[in-house]
Amino acid sequence: MSWALDHLSEILTRAGQHAWLAGLPLVLGLVVALPLGWLASRTSWLRASLLTTTGLLYTIPSLALFILLPSILGTKILDPVNVIVAMTIYTVALLTRTVADGLSSVDPSTRQAAIAMGYGGFARFRAVDLPLAVPVIAAGLRVAAVSNVSIVSVASLIGISQLGYFLTDGYARSFPTEVWVGIIACLLLALVFDLVIQVISRALTPWTRAVAA
């Protein structure tokens, strides 16, 4: 405990770095997954190929990705951009299916009414399908957030600063307290992400609580 207090500023710095490395890809991944999921939900032949491809991306080991990306992107190995790109790929892998499922979960009679009012393509996506898919997408985001927080810690193996450092460093020094601090800090960070996503999702979906009100 005293170790944690002594190192509070370092913990906070690394937590901030961790949050950035895990959080920014969540946003970027969502931005990419939305159009992909939309395409997948509209065209049945695209659906299969898109979902298989993005699903496969998730099976690439993170360490391999962190090491391979610099040669693909032309970045330095220590450049945090590698981690951001890798995490974005994982987020896209997780979210594309969720977005596609969310968008196609709209009640058929609601969809038909929308079509009959002359809502076409993008307008229907924006005004009807997307708002109704928010709860499903938020659930997917929560999974992706936890997954991101845990995968980012692996990046300490290639020397990029974040909470994972306490795990590798604590292990190297045989100092369990430091490992515990790293684990707990990761947990807390994941919780914060989860909370933020829930709050945003609730704010966007007042109608889901209408029945209870």
Place this chain on the structure above:
Amino acid sequence: MIRFEGVTKRYGDADSGSADGGSRAGGGGDQGAVAVDNLTLEAPTGQITVLVGPSGCGKTTTLRMVNRMITPTSGTISVNGRDTASMDVAELRRGMGYVIQHAGLFPHRTVVDNVMTVPRLLGVDKRQARARAMELIERVGLDPAMARRYPAQLSGGQQQRVGVARALAADPPVMLMDEPFSAVDPVVREQLQNEFLRLQSELGKTILFVTHDIDEAVKLGDQVAVLRVGGVLAQLAPPATLLADPVDDFVAGFVGRDRGYRALSFAAAPELSLTDEPTVRLGATAEQVRAVGSPWVLAVGDAGEPVGWVRAAAVDHEVTRDLLHRGGTVASTSGSLRALLDAALSSPSGRGVVAGDDGRLVGTITAAEVVPAIEARRTATTAGEVPEGASTR
């Protein structure tokens, strides 16, 4: 006027033209199943044309071809003389209200926002669209306080009313309605039907209405198109003609039993001489009731409106509402022969109660007195003088 000319829809074509986002398209193995077969039909302006027929006979397909949610395989559909195929699809659809079975309200929008949808899409400013929406919400019989609710907070019948209000919001000349009242219980359905007829009498829209319920078709339609499986038009006729003169066994079977009796709904009650009925007021004493000298005595309210029959022997002190017999129906002088006959048949005294348009008692009539009027009508009808427009609903 909506006009179908030789319209055929065959599913399973290369271009199935379904607007469902491809969910059903391409799934059908039965290559080239004909859903609508060479349909030629006119839905006159300002009238309700009902499409009725057994499940799978192509009613929904027919309806959705009008707003091009489904593309016809061949033939043309025109609305007020304009070929729909040549129109911009969004413009076409926004000029038509569309109401479906489960209302299809947007769950994420409040009632008033749902109703505002099409006017907003058409560029009407927010305040104006809202005012119009509030007016419509009241017009379809909803409490304005419900405007802020979400659809999930409404009953099925209330949602259906919102669906109707939403379809009416942009004041489209044409309404397409696909079994709009079939998902609610019979009591609410009847309410919705009656209010729908009242609204239509004010608005005079050109309506294409789909149902599989022949009673609903006969009640609501100015004309009824009966379709048979395979999408072939079997008969197009006003309801009275449909009941009186089905073209073939299929239509006769579909129109169903009690046709003769139900056809009386469309025959206006003739001016019959009614019998004066002695009455007592609610609250009358046992002596006053027995003084009438009849086993069943008709009670009236303060305004002279008939409230029910009371059995003289059952009155101990005075006539109270809970002593009233509830079985008898009241016919109106401006009602139908069916209502008149029903009033007589349902009355415990055998004397059917007839009230004027103001609700006050006019007199009573027995079934034996109604039957000659029915006979007289039949003679007149077979002589070729169909009392058209005698529709009384």
